[in-house]
Amino acid sequence: METLIENNEKTKFCKHCGSKIASDAVICINCGRQVEEIKSNQPNIVINNENTNNSVNTATATVNSNIGMMGNTKNKTTAIILCLLGLIGFAGFHKFYEGKILMGIIYFLTCGFFLIGTIVDLICLLGKPKQYYV
Known part of the structure; x- marks a missing residue:
């Protein structure tokens, strides 16, 4: 109809x-x-959802491996010593060492966020490799 x-x-x-x-x-x-x-005169539509493109994964891996190399190399031991100085009153030196000037000023003015931030940073620094990138 x-x-x-x-x-x-x-x-x-x-x-x-x-x-x-x-x-x-x-x-x-x-x-x-x-x-x-x-109807037979209509074209057949084939949907193929298989992705066999490997170049996307390779490019992503290459980009991700280069991201870590873009920063400045820092020594874990030096950062830990500067962070320990924060525990005895000179807070924020490890942030200045890493190049984080604003955070260093905030740590200095607040005594390392009242030592809580310094303790957290010390724990984080202990888990980093000997040479790390910032």
Whole structure:
């Protein structure tokens, strides 16, 4: 059963939801169900979702490996000694050593966030490798 609408387009009704669809439609745009059999003159649509592209993974690994090398090399032992000086009153020197000037000033003015920040930084420094990048 086909009808005409205002722009002279032929339409039909979906046999599942009853909404108006184009007369040559195979799938209803409202309910998504198939309303007609696929005719032989229509091209077959093949969906292949396999990704065999390995260059994306290689490029990502290369970028990630270079990110760590972009910073300045710092010595773990020096940073720990400067952080320990913060525990006895000279807070913030390890932040200045790492090049974090604003954090160094904040640590200096607040005595290392009242020693809590200095203790947390000391624990973090203990877990870093001997030469680390900032």
